[in-house]
Amino acid sequence: MLIKRRADIPSSEITPESIYLKRREFMTRSGLALTAAAMPAGLLAQDGTPLKPLTAVSATPAMSAQGFYTAEKKTPFDDVARYNNFYEFGTDKGDPARHAHALTTDPWSVQVDGEVGKPGNYALEDLLKGIDLEERIYRLRCVEAWSMVIPWVGVPLHKLLAKVEPTSKAKYVEFTTLVRPSEMRGQRSRFSTIDWPYVEGLRMDEAMHPLTLMAVGLYGKELPNQNGAPFRLVVPWKYGFKSIKSIVKIRLTEKQPGTTWQRLAPSEYGFFANVNPNVDHPRWSQKYERRLPNSLFDPNRIKTQMFNGYEEQVASLYKGMNLRRYY
Numbered sequence: 001m002l003i004k005r006r007a008d009i010p011s012s013e014i015t016p017e018s019i020y021l022k023r024r025e026f027m028t029r030s031g032l033a034l035t036a037a038a039m040p041a042g043l044l045a046q047d048g049t050p051l052k053p054l055t056a057v058s059a060t061p062a063m064s065a066q067g068f069y070t071a072e073k074k075t076p077f078d079d080v081a082r083y084n085n086f087y088e089f090g091t092d093k094g095d096p097a098r099h100a101h102a103l104t105t106d107p108w109s110v111q112v113d114g115e116v117g118k119p120g121n122y123a124l125e126d127l128l129k130g131i132d133l134e135e136r137i138y139r140l141r142c143v144e145a146w147s148m149v150i151p152w153v154g155v156p157l158h159k160l161l162a163k164v165e166p167t168s169k170a171k172y173v174e175f176t177t178l179v180r181p182s183e184m185r186g187q188r189s190r191f192s193t194i195d196w197p198y199v200e201g202l203r204m205d206e207a208m209h210p211l212t213l214m215a216v217g218l219y220g221k222e223l224p225n226q227n228g229a230p231f232r233l234v235v236p237w238k239y240g241f242k243s244i245k246s247i248v249k250i251r252l253t254e255k256q257p258g259t260t261w262q263r264l265a266p267s268e269y270g271f272f273a274n275v276n277p278n279v280d281h282p283r284w285s286q287k288y289e290r291r292l293p294n295s296l297f298d299p300n301r302i303k304t305q306m307f308n309g310y311e312e313q314v315a316s317l318y319k320g321m322n323l324r325r326y327y
């Protein structure tokens with residue numbers, strides 16, 4: 001993804017039926033706890049503080065017809081939390097894990113505006129209140145051709161949008177990441193090619209799809225900062241750059257929003273960014289991916305699947321669309 005311009009850039013009360021969020025604490029009195037296997041004990045954030053456990057309503061079946069769980073081997077936590085793209089903290093894969101501990105994630109508020117009946121600046125816990133946390137085990141396929149399998153914890157975006165009451169004019173959802181150069185060293189870098197804030201967008205039907213998740217955790221714990229704490233998007237059938245991190249703004253619009261990578265390199269990164277092995281990136285093939293963990297000697301190369309393996313669930317959203325043109 002890196003666009004190098006300079007040679008020197010280094011590569012509450014507990015409600016009886018539901019789970020809710022209180023100042024970064026996720027509590028439950030009902031629902032199934034995550035299985036012990038899904039929840040390795042003692043995961044630490046990069047600064048050494050323990051990550052708080054979360055409790056989700058869903059158990060983890062091996063597979064699901066809706067695509068909510070894959071039986072594929074999960075990528076170990078260490079790889080998920082140490083090999084990241086989060087340019088707000090630097091462009092090297094290790095930079096987010098090295099530097100994202102500087103980010104303050106509590107308190108956190110999310111501005112919801114545009115075509116909604118209930119706009120406002122919501123405390124994150126209020127926005128999520130009353131919506132059960134769910135576990136989803138999704139494949140994540142980066143446009144750079146590496147991939148992972150991650151057990152997320154979060155809420156379906158359609159449930160969150162229902163709370164803020166989209167109007168009939170709402171056709172797209174625009175998401176914006178925090179701008180805080182004092183804590184995000186990539187935003188103060190003079191080598192940065194990105195015009196902050198990082199912005200992403202979805203068509204309304206994509207946003208309302210049951211697979212689209214707003215994640216607050218992974219591996220049964222709150223999100224490590226480098227993975228987009230405290231609140232990020234996960235759209236498993238699209239290239240990873242759509243899954244915007246550390247979101248502070250959700251805006252519903254009539255017009256298609258401009259997005260960061262599309263603005264930066266429109267011939268390389270489209271608005272739709274659906275995983276598609278038949279449409280190559282101009283600079284590399286998308287037919288295969290390197291599943292983490294891997295190494296030089298064992299690249300763990302696997303075939304990329306149409307819509308990242310979620311074709312059955314999402315192909316109907318793009319019926320009749322020329323996917324070469326709308327990449």
Ligand code: MTE
Nearest residue numbers: 084085086087142177198240241243244245
């Ligand atoms: N969100 C923000 N705000 N900034 C970023 O640089 N990188 C994207 C996406 N979300 C990015 C972002 C890219 S390119 C990918 S592949 C995924 O985050 C990576 O998510 P992960 O680091 O949790 O695996």
